[in-house]
Amino acid sequence: MRVSARHGRYLEFDDGTTFVPVGLNLSFPRFAKNAEEGLVCYGEWLHELAANGGNFFRLWLGHPFFDVEPDRAGEFDETAAERLGRVLDLAWSLGLRTKVTLEHFRSLETAPVAEIFPGAARFERGQYHCSKGGPVESMDAFWRGTEAQAFYLEKLDWLAERFAGHPAVMAWELWNEINAAQGHGWEVWTEQMLPELRRRFPRCITLQSLGSFCGGYAEPAYRWLCGLPGNDVAQVHRYLDPGAEWEVCRGPVDVLVADAVRTLCEWRTEAGGVTCPVLLAEGGAVEAHHAGPSNLYERDHEGIILHDVLFAPFFAGAAGCGQAWHWDVYVARHQLWWHFGRFARAIAGFDPVAEGAEPVFWETPRLRVYALHGKDVSLIWLRDRRCDWSSELEAGRDAVPVAGEHLCLLSDFATSGLVEFYDPWRDCGWADRQGLNGNAGIALPTFTRSLVVRLMTEAPSR
Template identity: 25%
Template sequence: MPKYPSAQPKLLGIKYGSNIRRAYEKFEFEVKFDASYINPFDPEDIYVSASFNTPSMRNEEIPAFYHVDYEEKPEGGLRPLGEGKWLVRYRPREQGTYKFSVTIMDGEYKISEEGYEFQVQGYSSRPRFIKLNIKNPKYFALDDGSEIFFVGQNLCWHGRGGLAEYFKWMDKLASNGVNLIRVWMAPWAFGIEWDKLGYYNMREAWKLDRVVEKAEERGIYIVLCLVNHGQFSTRVNPMWNENPYNKARGGIIGKPEEFFIDPRVKSLFKKRLTYIIARWAHSPSIAAWELWNEVDLTDNYEGNVENIIEWHREMSEYIKTLDIYGRPVSTSFANIEKEGKIWSLDKINFTQAHMYMGPINGGRFIEDEVEAIIKVLNDRSSKFNKPFILAEFGVDWRWYNDPLWKLDHKGLGLHNSIWATALLGASSTSMSWWWDSYVEPYDLYGHYKALKTFLEGENLALLREKIMLNLDGVRVLGLKNDSKALIWVQNKASKWYSIVEDEIKHVENLEIILDGFKPGKYLIEHWDSFIGQIFKEQSVESDGKITLFIDRIERDFAAKIRHF
């Protein structure tokens, strides 16, 4: 507990269970001590850390964090359970003996105690950490060297149903093959610094703990978005008037754009980053840190863009100094024309885009979602040698005035977007935005399962050649090498806007010619892309070319071609 009179810190002991662990299991312990401090969230006031010497002789230092436990009340809601305490969370990643020490600094004094150790024997089945793929920089990999492709959807916050409802969504996603979600630390859910500047909301932090634990159990990774645009906007989803950084609310800056340049604010944000990394970086389920959601929607973005670029450089580098697990960092924009030089920053590890078909320019809609996706993917692929995620996708960005996604109740736009991104070289499928008002009520989870089944056992990072054929009435997208190809064949009339027009014209007597294969025998599997099942198999002899003859195509289908 905090003690206000000046006194040298005194370590009372640490508390943890067994000395024998498995690699990738959480190693958590409580640090008990007496010290003089006022704000447990200010590292300049009180800083507690642990330093681990690994079996391979690396030194890994991580901060401890202040924690208050909660429990669910029978009538609903949460209540605090006991007093606050200091915890260290660490993930050992190799077998052998770990030795560690604990350090406490209170601004005046520093004490350290060594001599602690534990053993790691064997490996747990817990998820592995996400890294950049050294074999193919357009994809991610796990830290054990294995490949991963993400099937993703936004799940940014819970609704009135709280965590119980949120966990049901997570269960449905996991059961249908989704392994990536995007979560916001928003003022209304999971955000920790909104009530009082420099003090963190322990209730929301406890809730995010539960989400991270659930994600580990279900094999789901999380892109954790740290700040949403509305917090620093007076125009778009404005929440500036409620922001504790606002001088009018007792904060320290008068305008939202000052967030990116005021040194006091930068210091406060780095303290928040320190807390976030101390509490959640241990979990492999945190795939990446996303600094901002749609930073270009903050006030005076155009006039402040150079400061915003510099802010991203500074904060991404700061994260890299703290996160010993080395996970990727990114950010996001609403308008791809306003991204500036941020994607070129060395510590911004992957690029993103948000894409809605409309309404734009006075009510117009982009009618062909796949054509739009192709343009963005080709642009990113040519400019940046980094993974790309279409992190928000929807046929209509509106949640009011009868948005057109209500007409697409079978999810054709969602279906087309995930297949197009998967087979055009993105590191993840597109991530649908409307999780609670669209995917859930219309039960569209099966689209993910069909694609996941098709991709089972495939290593997309090894298929470095793109297939993009624009034929009469159809397009063919895919990935290949000289002995294998995965393709998606789409009737171009089967676009999301065909639901609005209520018309899809089928295509007949189609011939698709693919080349660039080594000679030999090939097995061709034709897949129903809506249910994830093979409906036709054939063997062919190839001299370098393979021809597919299609009698009729209503919407789309997929195919696997492999040498045997």
């Protein structure tokens, strides 16, 4: 897997075939009582994802289920490696690829964290503390000390020996939300470790991630990330959060995730002078300040939030769909896997690299228009402005169908050709086709919440 040589906004396989990640976080079996239950969970999740058009998921190596270093720093557990191998083998058999996140701890000892709800991950790692045989006594020393780095590199070597050639692994991520960890020096540590990661996993994407992009405090870290050498994809985490500093994070989900993608696209281009891939690597809804999964999930049996998390980032210029976080308490609980199939069908046959696709956005009195403008084919996602989580889930008002609307295209779009429609909520379309005539606009079929429009020139340029 690599950044596309033809269009740096996207990813591709070694043979140049475009790869659009369609999936979510399946980071750990949160409520499994033992290893066998955890494997059963992964079996169910991966089969559901693959059956519904998914091709990608993320897992956390630092969780006890996968932890290959569970007791003492530098002592590795073959049993945990075997579990990881079983999950990766199953993924490969189902046509799925994964991103492996190596660490997520924030402290060496128990410390206050926002995530204190049932099933929340633990964020301390006592194995590295000198009182338990580890090399350091603080996170400052972990980031800056050569001894701690040696332990980390030993772990990378051990993993590379077993998994560097595994075909299911497409990306290795140094840390989950590293700026949430204690201590100073994680920036320099990252800059030192990314080349080491690539040296051991040369055929994979190498990455770093930061915490939720929801306030001014996060801006310097994200600007640093966008200019970080060796970080193949600029990842962003953003949630609907009623406690967020920025107003955009308290509004419509499509708007907040699209804004995050656009911002990183701009900053990445400014920093490097070239277009590079961006992914919404975590998204969803939380209680204020990430105190837990959003109570809105209790009412969101249709997946209104999930739909916007999936669609808006890609149509705003991301390399793939947005990747939801709450896989168990939301997606699996309400059996929302079908949304991944709808996204996959919506983009089927559209190659953003071959088309040289560029994101374009505009609004009408009724719609937000997210378009990927291509040479021969353009794909447009329309989102009704009059309904969102606040009207449907909070106020309890049903979405009113959009009827009798015409879509007027911007001047950059072709004025002749063919138009097709796909309704992702009813899973119908692509069969009905109409001609595109001059500047009269497109007569839209009646739809609820969102619609996908495909524009095709009658004389392909390729």
